[in-house]
Amino acid sequence: MTGPGRSGGRAVLETLLAWGVRRVFTCPGSTEAAFLDATLDHPDFEVVLTPHESIAVSAADGYARVTGEPAVAYLHTHVGLANGLGHLNAARLARSPVVVLNGLKPTLLQSHQGFTCIPDTGRLAEPYVRSQWQSLRTEEIPEDLNRAFRLALTEPAGPTWVGLSQDLMNGTCTTPVPDPGRFRPRARTAPDPDLVREAAGLLASAASPLLVAGAEVARHGAVGELIALAERLGVPVVNEDRRTYERPGFPTSHPNYAGLYAANRPMVRDSDVIVFAGCRCFTEFEVPRGSDVPEGARTVHIHSDAAEIGNIYGVDVGIVADERLALSALLAGLPEGDLAARAGRVAEARAEYEADPGPLPPETEGVENVAAVAAALAEQVGENTTVVGDATTTGAILLRRLPQDPPHQYYTTSSGSLGWAMGAALGIKLGRPEREVVAVLGDGAFQFGPQGLWVAARYQIPVTYVVINNESYAAVAAALRRYGGTAVERGDFPGKDLSGIDVSALARGYGVFGQRIHSAGELGEAMAKARAQQGPALIEIMTDPDYLGP
Incomplete structure (x- = not known):
């Protein structure tokens, strides 16, 4: 997909189209003119105008979460980027493949610290993205964008940032767009068989095990595997702690469901083996008064991101793997026999959950509860x-x-x-x-x-x-x-x-x-x-x- 003499802005659009992107969420300014002009020749491409950058970023985040595909937020200079950073952090935590394109003033103005210019704009985005890179030559724009899309989808997935200065966007690009089919990541990390056997042994011998479902279980399509594991073991399942909750990893309608994880719950305190599947363990809101893991409980933590395992609390078995592959292997590795004999624990956990109505605001006359x-x-x-x-x-x-x-x-x-x-x-x-x-x-x-x-x-x-x-x-x-x-x-x-x-x-x-x-x-x-x-x-x-x- 090349166009002799096409602008850098047109090269950006062609790269997005190659990756299957059919809309962009943007709050634009003067630095995006070349890109916006190119969209007029592609009426099937939708420019979703937003009056504030936070809406552009959160909309792209929502789209990326439900589709699993990259979504693009196009922001204007460092002032627009700054407006979007709060919601870019939300995308980071959700491992959402949001690609942020950032229109920048011409490089000469940047070197002179001109209007809406600061040194190294990408440093603003750095804490929130997997990669940040400002294109240096018009001819490299397709490759730079291609890399950003690839990294946004590569596990552990997450947002990326590309800076595009106005002079490069207005310049001439003859470089072809790389074929995304040869760069789209398809690899999934398989679990270590020895660690799976160790975890299966812990579960098989446990008297009161508990499964904790994190958002990554849903993101990686492992809900069915977790349900099968829960039913095979005959154990209760809770969704992860409210402080890290992004989406459910286990259906609340399932009979084995027993609420949200909280260290002070009796059923959690009484657990001797806890499997944290795809959870962040943990995000602390205030200085903790005690451990988030019951004393004496053996723990198994499964996560696709090695940095999450043992982040605060040590674990007995840490399995770095795609959650779907890990849970399938764990299910297959359980010994034969009646492991569901602990069904009484499910009933007890469910009864505890149903007996607790949760927060009950006081009744006040004249106002709704x-x-x-x-x-x-x-x-x-x-x-x-x-x-x-x-x-x-x-x-x-x-x-x-x-x-x-x-x-x-x-x-x-x-x-x-x-x-x-x-x-x-x-x-x-x-x-x-x-x-x-x-x-x-x-x-x-x-x-x-x-x-x-x-x-x-x-x-x-x-x-x-x-x-x-x-x-x-x-x-x-x-x-x-x-x-x-x-x-x-x-x-x-x-x-x-x-x-x-x-x-x-x-x-x-x-x-x-x-x-x-x-x-x-x-x-x-x-x-x-x-x-x-x-x-x-x-x-x-x-x-x-x-x-x-x-």
Whole structure:
């Protein structure tokens, strides 16, 4: 795919097309002119314009997560890159193959530190990407992009960054586009047979084993293997700790499912062998008061990224491998005989899980309870519904009550970058157009990405946003509560009050159908109205401003 005398911008587009990329999420400026001009000759290529870079990055992340294919976010100079870094971190944690193209000012201006120029822009992206490289010659652009796509897909997968200066993009490129078929990674790491035998022996002899499902199980298509292992052993399975939860690795509808991993749960404390499959062990939110692994428990950690194994806690058996291959080998390596005789442990674990309702907010007269909202939402989630979660205060309640069956029923982020769902939901819907997509956000998270509503309206992407509005940054007040100082004594929490915003009116201002409700009982009718729209919709439900979370 060469074009004699074609511009660097056209070479970029040809490389994207060769890799099967048919859309780009962008908030462009002057440095992207050559690329944007080239797209006019390819009407089948979609330029998805976003009014803010955070939406471009999160939309690309959502698309890449549900398709497993590279998605492109095209940003403008270091100022645009800086706006997208928070959600680029979310893509990093989810090992999402997002390729960030970054338009830069001409090299002469860069050397003079001209307008929107800083030394070595790629260093901004470096902590969040697998590779960062600024193209040095127009003739090398196809190869540089090809390398970025290859590395984004190579395990451990993750985002990559390529800087493209304006003079190179305007220059002439005669270099052919490399054939992606010869560079697309197809390798999977097989487990060490000796380690598999050791792990199988631990499981076979354990009195009270436990399986923990991480996001990588779903990403690598290993859910079926984990289900088969759980049923063969007759053991309970929990999804990974809430602090690292990105997507379910085990279906919540399965009878062996027993909730989320937490070190203080009785069933976790009583386990003598724990298999962490595709989990990050662990992400600490505050200084830990104790170990996240029960004392005396033998541990097996399976992960495709060797750096994750033994990251904080030592393990007895660490298996670096593709989770699907490792779980298949582990299942095949179990000894013959009735290993499911421990079915009583499944029943006990399930009973413990069902007896614990999870966080229960106090009932307050005149305001809606978020647990009731979560229950009402659960009734609206069908097999074909994908929920995109971004609600800090109510996150634990939603995870306890909403169904989450892999691979596509639930997505969230553990990055702490608020507003991620506003763009991610759009990318997920574009990647899986056959699914209903419902994004559930807190009002605080919504404020970090309302520009996503413009994108939804502009391209008529039928996503339903449900904003749980407690008119506060409750997480800030919760931190002050944990601190236990003057704020608690006075009942006055600086940085909490977020009242006075009519989210549904904002939605209508962006051209999106919006409605405000005050009761969980109204949600069913509101969802019916949202589903009747040809395009996007937003439902705002008012809840207790004094509830600070569990």
